[in-house]
Every structure is written in structure tokens, then in C-alpha cells.
Amino acid sequence: MSAFLSSNVEIVITVVKIALLLFIVLTVDAYLTWFERKVVAHIQSRWGPHRVGPHGLLQPLADGLKFLFKEDPTPAGVDKFVYYLAPLLALALALTSIAIIPFGPEPIRLFGHDIYLGIAPLDLNIGILALFAITALGVYGVALAGWSSNNKYSLFGGLRSSAQMISYELALTMSVVGVLLMAGSFNLRDIINAQAHRPERGIFGWNVWPQILGFFCFFVAAIAETNRAPFDLPEAEQELVGGFHTEYASFKFAMFFIAEYTSMITVSCLCSIMFFGGWLSPFPVSWTFTHYLPSVVLTPFGLWVILDGLRYETIFGRLILPVVGTAIAALGAIFVMFPAVNEFIQGPFWLLSKIFVFLFVYVWMRGTLPRFRYDQLMAFGWKLLLPLSIVNVIVTSFVILKWGAK
Amino acid sequence: MTAQLAVFFVLGALAVIGAISLILQRHPIHSALSLIVVMVALAGLYLLMGAELVAAVQIIVYGGAIMVLFVFVIMLLNAGVEEHTSISKLAGAPGLLLVVALAGFIAASIARSTGTVQAAVQTGALAPTKDISNMLFREFVYPFELTSFLILVAILGATVLAQREKS
Numbered sequence: 001m002s003a004f005l006s007s008n009v010e011i012v013i014t015v016v017k018i019a020l021l022l023f024i025v026l027t028v029d030a031y032l033t034w035f036e037r038k039v040v041a042h043i044q045s046r047w048g049p050h051r052v053g054p055h056g057l058l059q060p061l062a063d064g065l066k067f068l069f070k071e072d073p074t075p076a077g078v079d080k081f082v083y084y085l086a087p088l089l090a091l092a093l094a095l096t097s098i099a100i101i102p103f104g105p106e107p108i109r110l111f112g113h114d115i116y117l118g119i120a121p122l123d124l125n126i127g128i129l130a131l132f133a134i135t136a137l138g139v140y141g142v143a144l145a146g147w148s149s150n151n152k153y154s155l156f157g158g159l160r161s162s163a164q165m166i167s168y169e170l171a172l173t174m175s176v177v178g179v180l181l182m183a184g185s186f187n188l189r190d191i192i193n194a195q196a197h198r199p200e201r202g203i204f205g206w207n208v209w210p211q212i213l214g215f216f217c218f219f220v221a222a223i224a225e226t227n228r229a230p231f232d233l234p235e236a237e238q239e240l241v242g243g244f245h246t247e248y249a250s251f252k253f254a255m256f257f258i259a260e261y262t263s264m265i266t267v268s269c270l271c272s273i274m275f276f277g278g279w280l281s282p283f284p285v286s287w288t289f290t291h292y293l294p295s296v297v298l299t300p301f302g303l304w305v306i307l308d309g310l311r312y313e314t315i316f317g318r319l320i321l322p323v324v325g326t327a328i329a330a331l332g333a334i335f336v337m338f339p340a341v342n343e344f345i346q347g348p349f350w351l352l353s354k355i356f357v358f359l360f361v362y363v364w365m366r367g368t369l370p371r372f373r374y375d376q377l378m379a380f381g382w383k384l385l386l387p388l389s390i391v392n393v394i395v396t397s398f399v400i401l402k403w404g405a406k
Numbered sequence: 407m408t409a410q411l412a413v414f415f416v417l418g419a420l421a422v423i424g425a426i427s428l429i430l431q432r433h434p435i436h437s438a439l440s441l442i443v444v445m446v447a448l449a450g451l452y453l454l455m456g457a458e459l460v461a462a463v464q465i466i467v468y469g470g471a472i473m474v475l476f477v478f479v480i481m482l483l484n485a486g487v488e489e490h491t492s493i494s495k496l497a498g499a500p501g502l503l504l505v506v507a508l509a510g511f512i513a514a515s516i517a518r519s520t521g522t523v524q525a526a527v528q529t530g531a532l533a534p535t536k537d538i539s540n541m542l543f544r545e546f547v548y549p550f551e552l553t554s555f556l557i558l559v560a561i562l563g564a565t566v567l568a569q570r571e572k573s
Contacts, residue, residue, distance in 0.1 A: 129462035136470025
């Protein structure tokens, strides 16, 4: 066993990383549903889930169990093979795309091996292209689900989704070209490092300032690609029952949802990496006191969770919330006590904060914006986003030719 | 090397099975799906040879854009199961001849060019992204631009044909 371990250590590390990342992503997906319901509820002056567990925190667990134990009928007249393939395809592709994302600059040294955060190899030179390749295949999950269900509403959902994804993929890809030109590389790590070429500038060195047009096009097109509101025409309830997943029940239905939330996470990662400096701190490098920010955020939050748990009525709330709060506060304390750990945590802390902000914007937009009409959607994609992103490419190339990339 | 060889055989088998199933499937969507399998398997083969860019472009352009349009059109027309006719003898005999000729041609070209093929398979021999772009936009810029012009003309033609007649 040990001989096998030592000779295939790279493979073992990668498998462990994949298992860990899968666990984290699926948990985050589950709690993203809770987060979304809570935020949308508060936008609409409601409470949202609050019955299952303290603050409704066990709601995702209850939902997951419900999905697992529900009856899973296969409607008559479906194309069996494609009907079963579609949710699998959607979920598998969405989860694969997370593997490309690098989560931190520095490796952890464990048992004499440098372990980088992120699954893809460091020198994955096609980084962003690999991501686009996976997204390009992601259309099939939705399109095939709509077609194989033998239901005209599902078919309309599938048709709408493929038309929408084809239209917005152009703008999505073109809007990134400006960033790629500035970085001179497809590699996501290179793209982040290119934004750090003037460390004293902090937040003002990020790509979002020179590429504000590109960021606008990218974010809008990415929301459309993930079929989220206000671009969720493939599942418009008022018109299409449930859209492409009308005929899916039980865990097959859940798989579409997990896929959707995972793509939200991927898009948020991409936005932070390409336009908002990835793991770079928004403060100038010389401001070392900002390194204590993770502790300053975590410790009070942990203490608040403990206090909140103590005044909770149920025994479960009194038990579980203080435990979670203590863990969070302890994490904050550990960062202060061990400078090496604190140094290591900076990159992931900033990247995760940015991802969280983008996830919030996603939910915020869903809570506030009405859905587009279909012709508006097409006109917006083809007549506004695509020309804008092309203009962005031309202007960026001209500026780089004239004054250089820096 | 053995792991690479194993992956090569798996991908190769996938491509061949996909291609055969493309012809044998009765439903257009199943045929289109088989074709996607072929495209993705080919991309995997490119990746195995170290041609990352070509692999990514293969999936983005063929696996993504073109095949999505295929599937879209099949879904839009709601095409049903095809009726297969028995193979006519007239088409069978020359067809068999052509198959043998094509196989012989491919075998001959592989046998002749072992040297260059071997050189191309060496990792690092395949051009990185920068070299490919240099070739496309410097050395072969006129053929490249002419091709894009040709595609533009085709798009314009399609738009004119698809336009509703003004009454």
C-alpha cells in the first residue's frame, strides 16, 4: 500500500482533492439554495425558511432528503436513453468546470509535497478555453432534457435554452478577449498575476477598470448562459409549466438544480478571477495590517453566532449554533496566532469573498429584475452585447498596440 | 507511456463506435449525439498528443457551436425516426470498392510518412498557441482572411435566401 502511495503520489493527491472539492461544492450548492431563498424572501419582506433548524439552516438537508425519497416516475413515451442522460450530462459538465479554477496562489506543504489549491495542473495553458469548451457542451443537458421528455412545453424550454445559449456564447467569448490581450495568456493564474504588476495600486490595478465594458458584457452574457433570472426563459413558469425539467422528478430534477447552482459558482469564480483580481487583495501590498481582516471579520461573526444561538428557543439551536460559532471564532483566533497560516489564508479569503459578493449579486438580480421578453432577449444579445464586446476588443487591441499592455 | 496508450485505445474505440453508431442510429438526435461523441473523443486524442489549443477549439467549435446548431435544427423541425431502405446493389458494389480504396490510401499514407508522424507525436513538437497564431495571422494571413470572407459571403447568402419576400 505504501509503495503504491509513494509511486503514485500525484494521482492520490489529485483524487483526494477532487473528493474534497466535490464535497465542498455540493455543500455550498445546498446552502446557496438556502441563501437564495432567504435573500429573495427579505427582498420581498418575508422571512423565508425558518422552521427547519435555527434560521431554517437545516432546510437544505430536508430538501435533499425529500429529493432522494420522492417517487421517480418515468413518463410514457420519453426517449429513455436521452431522458436519463440529460441530467447526468448537465451535472457532470457543471461540476467539471469547477476543476479548472485555481483557488489560491501558494501551495500547502504537506508530507513533503507542494499541494496547490485547485485541481487543474499549474501550467494548463488553455485554462479559460477549457472552461469555454465545457460550457459549450453544457447546452446539451438542457436541450436534450427538453427534447427527450416528449412534452411540448419541455421542448419549447429546450429550444429556447439552446437558442439563448448559442446567441450569448458569442458575446461571452468576445468579452473575455480584452482581458486575454492584457494578460497575454489563457492561463487563469497568469491572468491574475498580470493584474498584480503594480502591487502598490491594489484595487486600481484590477482588470475591471480598463475592461469595464468587457466586464458588463461578460457578466450579462454569463447570467444568460446559466439560465438565471432575468434570462430564465427556458423555465418560465407562467408560460412553460417548468420548462425543460417539467417531466423530471426526484433526484433527476435535483441534478438540474445542482448543475445550475454550480454554474453560478463557476461564473462568480470567473468574474472575480478575470476582472476583480482573483486572490489579490484590494489594498496596496504595503498595508500589511489588512492581513488581519479575515480574523476581524470571522471572530465577531463567530461570537455573534454564539450569542444568537444562546437566545434561541429550541434545544437544537442552543446546541448547534454555539458550536458553529465557536468553530468560526476559533478559526479567526488561529489566523491571528499563526502568522504563516494567516499569510496563506489571504489569497483564498479574498477570492472567496469576491465569489460570495457575485453570488449575492446573482440572487439580488433574481429578486429585483423582471424576466425579459423573448424578442427583447434576442435583440439585447445580438444588437447590443455582441457589438459592444467587439468594440471592446478593437479598442483594447488598439491601446495595447499603441501604448503596450501595461 | 502505457497509461497514455491505454487512454489512446479507449478514445480511439469511442471515436470508432460513435462513428458506426452515427450511421446505424435511426433517430436523427441519436445520430447527432453519436457525432458529438466522435468530436469529443477526437478532442481527447489531440489533448493526448499535447495539442491543447486544437483540442479546446475542436470542442468549442465542433462539439459546441456546430453540433448545438444541428441538434437545434433537428429539434425545431421535430424530425421523426428515419425509414431505412434496404441497400441497393448498385450502390453497394461501388461503395465497397470505394471503402477498400480509401482504407488502402490511408494505410499507404501512414506507411509512407512514419518519419513525420513520429516527429509530430513527440511532446512539444506540436506548436503552442503563440506559434499557431503567428502562422495564422502572419504566414497564412491572406488565405485565412480569404476563407473568412468566403464564410461571410455564405452567411449573407443564407440571410438573403431566408428573408421573407416583401409584398
